[in-house]
Amino acid sequence: MAKGMATEEAKQLMGAISESLAIATFSLDGEILSANQRFLEIMGYELGDVVGKHHRIFVDPGYAQSEEYQEFWKSLASGKSTTAEFKRFGKGGREIWLQGTYMLATDSSGQPVKIVKVASDVTASKLIATYNAGMIAGIERAMAVIEFQKDGTIISANQNFLNLTGYSLSEITGQHHSLFVGREYAHSEEYAEHWRRLGAGESMEGRYKRFSKTGEEIWLQATYAPILSPDGEVVKIVKFAYDITTAVHQADELEQALEASHKAKELEIELAKANEAERARKEMDLAIQELSTPVTPIWDQILLLPLVGILDSTRAASIMTKSLEMISQTRARIFVLDISGVATVDTAVANQLIKITKATQLMGCEAIISGLSPAIARTIVELGVNVGEIRTTATLRDAFETALASLGTRIGQSRQEEKGTALSVR
Incomplete structure (x- = not known):
């Protein structure tokens, strides 16, 4: 009685697995023996389309002819299971990613009889992960990025940031962010409050004055973004920035030129100079617009x-x-x-x-x-x-x-x- 109940429970368990996972069986050399409905739905085939065909119908033709693919089946036939993400192709050449395991099945005497594959479709998450990685790579290429601990200790920085500040990664890793600010500001209550707010999970953005390794003034348009754990705890701070130093300096020069021109306008004798300064102002304004857009x-x-x-x-x-x-x-x-x-x-x-x-x-x-x-x-x-x-x-x-x-x-x-x-x- 107990054995019968166990057998029934096993059948129910296998039925549940078959409904949720893609399962297919192959001969020791890769010929398709059977496939459940889930497998057929994912790949887009009918059972009659695949039984008797070789597994290579699911892979890239170039890979199917490779030594690596031949070795794959030899390894499985020798009893070595393989678990990984596999790139496969469904009916019509549609790209599919499967998270699965290939394993050797034996008979009651221990002799190899077939290869069993159990898998799930991870195509959507794989493609989204690929786009995410590409997005991050794009940001890395376009912006200066640096990471900090909650207290402002530097964890890492990308090459754009290093090029901008003139430091190497080894020179700043483990140092505090105050390395990039003036001495007086570094000891101010405003600066301490900046890191308290970030450590509490508040993001901050704006225009910031910083200094390079050689002491040159740098202006950054930046966002400080706290990264939270699943529990809501701040695990690190990431700063995304782009360099607006040239635009800021040219704006300062423009303001000085305007002040000079205003004074010149008060004197009739300087009228010609004032007109020239106005023309230069307009040209500089257009140049700044080009740089800042x-x-x-x-x-x-x-x-x-x-x-x-x-x-x-x-x-x-x-x-x-x-x-x-x-x-x-x-x-x-x-x-x-x-x-x-x-x-x-x-x-x-x-x-x-x-x-x-x-x-x-x-x-x-x-x-x-x-x-x-x-x-x-x-x-x-x-x-x-x-x-x-x-x-x-x-x-x-x-x-x-x-x-x-x-x-x-x-x-x-x-x-x-x-x-x-x-x-x-x-």
Whole structure:
């Protein structure tokens, strides 16, 4: 009686496994003997399509002819189990990733009889992980990135950051962030509060003055992003930054030139000089606009435009032209417009920003505006714009996460559509 119950329980367990996992059996040299319904659904075949065929119908033709593939089956036949993620191809050449195990099955006398494969479909998560890795790599290429412990001790930094500051990685690892700030500021209550807030999990962003290894002044537009554990504890701080030193210095020079020109205007004899200074101011303003409106490809489907300084109607129109040209050239799917470096705009410029988001949408590119100040947000609302049509995030980090999630959702939808199409064909 007990044996009969155990046998029934075993059958129920195997039935449950067969419903949730893909299972196929092969001869010792790789000929397909059987496959359950789950396996057939994943691969897009009927049972009659695969039984009697060789396993190589599921792999790349080049790999099927390789010595590595031949050795794979020899190893299995010798009794060596293999567990890994396997790249396979379903009906019609559709790429599939399986997390599975190949194992040797023997008869009652211990003689090898067949190879059993048990697997699950991890295609969607594999593709999303690949896109995530690509996104991170794109950020690494475009931005200076550095990681800290909660107290500001440096953990690591990418090459962009090292190039910017002039240090090697070994020179800064284990040192404190105060290495990059002035002595007086490093001992200030403001600086201590900066790290207390980050350690408490609060993200921070803005324009920061820092110093290189040689003592040169560096200006960064940056976001400090606390990374949390599943329990909500801060495990480290990551800083994403781009160099705006040239733009800041040229803005200072411009301000000095304007002050000089204002004084010159008070003297009739200096009128000619004042006119020349005004012309130089306009040329410098255009140069600063060019430097501070870089439309940067972060990933092959994402563009980033970080804006810094004063934004007027002329510059906003130039931004729209550049952005639309880059979207057309790169066929970008997402356009991130970061205005955390812009303090305020008038209603005409705010209206121009709305037009930029609508124009990008007409080109099939989703627009995300990050870093709106309270003043800019109020100006947009006063325009009577339907804010539901505008996608915004509080920080540049949030924009990256939103863009990543959007790409991930499209991947998932694409996979579901492909699966639905395969099933309907069946």
